[in-house]
Amino acid sequence: MTPKELRDLSARGDFDHHTAGYCEGYVQANMVALPQEYAKDFKRFCENNPKPCPLLEVVGPGAHKTRRLADNADLLNTIPRYLIWKDGCIDKEVPQIGEYYSDDLVFFLLGCSFSFEQALVSSGIRLRHIEMNRNVSMFNTDIPLKASGPFFGKMVVSMRPIYYELVPQACLITGQYPDVHGEPVHIGYPEMIGIQNIKQADYGDSVEIKPDEIPVFWACGVTPQNVLVEAKLPFAITHAPGFMFVGDMLNEDFST
Amino acid sequence: MTPKELRDLSARGDFDHHTAGYCEGYVQANMVALPQEYAKDFKRFCENNPKPCPLLEVVGPGAHKTRRLADNADLLNTIPRYLIWKDGCIDKEVPQIGEYYSDDLVFFLLGCSFSFEQALVSSGIRLRHIEMNRNVSMFNTDIPLKASGPFFGKMVVSMRPIYYELVPQACLITGQYPDVHGEPVHIGYPEMIGIQNIKQADYGDSVEIKPDEIPVFWACGVTPQNVLVEAKLPFAITHAPGFMFVGDMLNEDFST
Numbered sequence: 001m002t003p004k005e006l007r008d009l010s011a012r013g014d015f016d017h018h019t020a021g022y023c024e025g026y027v028q029a030n031m032v033a034l035p036q037e038y039a040k041d042f043k044r045f046c047e048n049n050p051k052p053c054p055l056l057e058v059v060g061p062g063a064h065k066t067r068r069l070a071d072n073a074d075l076l077n078t079i080p081r082y083l084i085w086k087d088g089c090i091d092k093e094v095p096q097i098g099e100y101y102s103d104d105l106v107f108f109l110l111g112c113s114f115s116f117e118q119a120l121v122s123s124g125i126r127l128r129h130i131e132m133n134r135n136v137s138m139f140n141t142d143i144p145l146k147a148s149g150p151f152f153g154k155m156v157v158s159m160r161p162i163y164y165e166l167v168p169q170a171c172l173i174t175g176q177y178p179d180v181h182g183e184p185v186h187i188g189y190p191e192m193i194g195i196q197n198i199k200q201a202d203y204g205d206s207v208e209i210k211p212d213e214i215p216v217f218w219a220c221g222v223t224p225q226n227v228l229v230e231a232k233l234p235f236a237i238t239h240a241p242g243f244m245f246v247g248d249m250l251n252e253d254f255s256t
Numbered sequence: 257m258t259p260k261e262l263r264d265l266s267a268r269g270d271f272d273h274h275t276a277g278y279c280e281g282y283v284q285a286n287m288v289a290l291p292q293e294y295a296k297d298f299k300r301f302c303e304n305n306p307k308p309c310p311l312l313e314v315v316g317p318g319a320h321k322t323r324r325l326a327d328n329a330d331l332l333n334t335i336p337r338y339l340i341w342k343d344g345c346i347d348k349e350v351p352q353i354g355e356y357y358s359d360d361l362v363f364f365l366l367g368c369s370f371s372f373e374q375a376l377v378s379s380g381i382r383l384r385h386i387e388m389n390r391n392v393s394m395f396n397t398d399i400p401l402k403a404s405g406p407f408f409g410k411m412v413v414s415m416r417p418i419y420y421e422l423v424p425q426a427c428l429i430t431g432q433y434p435d436v437h438g439e440p441v442h443i444g445y446p447e448m449i450g451i452q453n454i455k456q457a458d459y460g461d462s463v464e465i466k467p468d469e470i471p472v473f474w475a476c477g478v479t480p481q482n483v484l485v486e487a488k489l490p491f492a493i494t495h496a497p498g499f500m501f502v503g504d505m506l507n508e509d510f511s512t
Binding site: 164165167168169171172175183184185186187188189192212214 | 420423424425427428439440441442443444445448468470
């Protein structure tokens with residue numbers, strides 16, 4: 001499936017699945033949409049915290065179609081699932097957001113670790129959640145973020161169990177993708193970053209860590225959602241975790 | 257002190273100290289000297305195991321002065337301390353080896369992790385053994401090597417405790433020096449690579465690992481000495497662990 005085909009299916013309501021493993025080689029992105037009055041602070045927040053919030057494209061106000069990541073993809077319906085947030089809480093999970101749109105909305109597309117997964121797999125590094133067709137495991141941590149206006153909080157990370165001999169290689173490979181989270185933020189000891197129960201993911205699906213594997217943690221684009229909860233904005237829209245925007249740019253376009 | 261000054265002092269018997277922290281920015285190398293009949297197998301052994309045995313220069317037979325790493329440095333006395341090996345055992349530790357030289361000897365100079373330490377320190381990564389003016393901690397592991405002729409055995413690693421937030425960065429930085437051991441071979445769990453007691457180094461000095469640090473392991477140029485023990489050659493010479501050949505090339509010359 002090409003990214004355009006996936007987006008077209010989504011727009012028609014015919015693709016309702018997490019996007020990991022789809023459209024091999026193409027960039028995937030997290031999405032946050034906010035009323036214009038919060039957009040400046042949020043942009044600075046992303047610039048302050050580039051590892052969890054790598055800003056790839058901003059759309060609007062007054063527009064809802066991408067220019068950089070894809071030519072004219074409609075952000076109102078080309079993502080498979082959206083979350084509608086009210087006062088810092090999830091109000092609804094919906095397949096398209098036309099009825100919530102106003103000229104006032106600003107859309108932020110943020111880099112996603114799915115983008116470097118293909119590079120890991122191509123180098124012979126097995127990723128269990130892909131092999132099991134599950135969503136990646138994500139965890140809240142105690143890693144602080146640099147605040148901007150109402151936006152503050154702690155980093156969310158994705159976790160992949162990596163065969164112990166390949167951990168340094170996984171670090172080097174993902175380090176080549178600084179615009180899509182880059183190298184890990186932590187290797188090996190979940191409790192050091194405030195994760196008490198590694199067997200129970202806070203978002204996505206839990207996966208087993210085998211005795212010859214080490215848990216490796218990358219900054220995760222779900223972080224902004226955590227931050228939205230804390231900011232308790234009256235209104236916001238995001239993608240649903242794991243259900244990403246799929247663009248027409250290649251992951252390799254983001255490799256150094 | 258310049259590398260030439262250090263080598264001149266060594267040649268006169270006036271420098272008898274491990275070389276970590278000396279001649280900032282210049283390459284340091286491990287040395288193995290063998291009778292010619294073993295040289296071909298040993299060269300292939302290095303090529304088979306480039307991470308612990310990165311071959312930087314071969315000198316001889318019929319010569320004992322460097323050409324690549326330094327212009328005309330005499331390998332018979334410019335290393336601060338040598339070990340004389342007989343039948344796989346250390347026979348003597350000596351400051352120069354003129355009396356053991358014959359036209360038949362072949363000298364191998366191998367990359368050393370001291371070369372990337374400067375890059376780590378420059379990036380704000382503290383290294384306890386340097387701050388305490390000690391030798392780096394080195395350990396035997398159960399990581400197998402690819403055999404060649406009489407040469408076989410297990411990898412020796414150097415260990416540095418790294419502040420947990422900087423471990424991925426330490427991995428990226430050292431990965432830029434593939435000819436001087438490169439990125440770590442292991443991060444975090446000593447027992448996974450056969451190290452039973454991380455508090456007791458097999459070579460060099462033991463150092464404390466603080467609760468907010470993670471032990472990181474790099475392939476170590478002492479590995480060939482381990483292999484020489486197993487090979488039980490009638491005769492060989494090496495540098496003494498930590499007492500390295502210091503060349504005139506810069507570490508940056510080995511950075512990708």
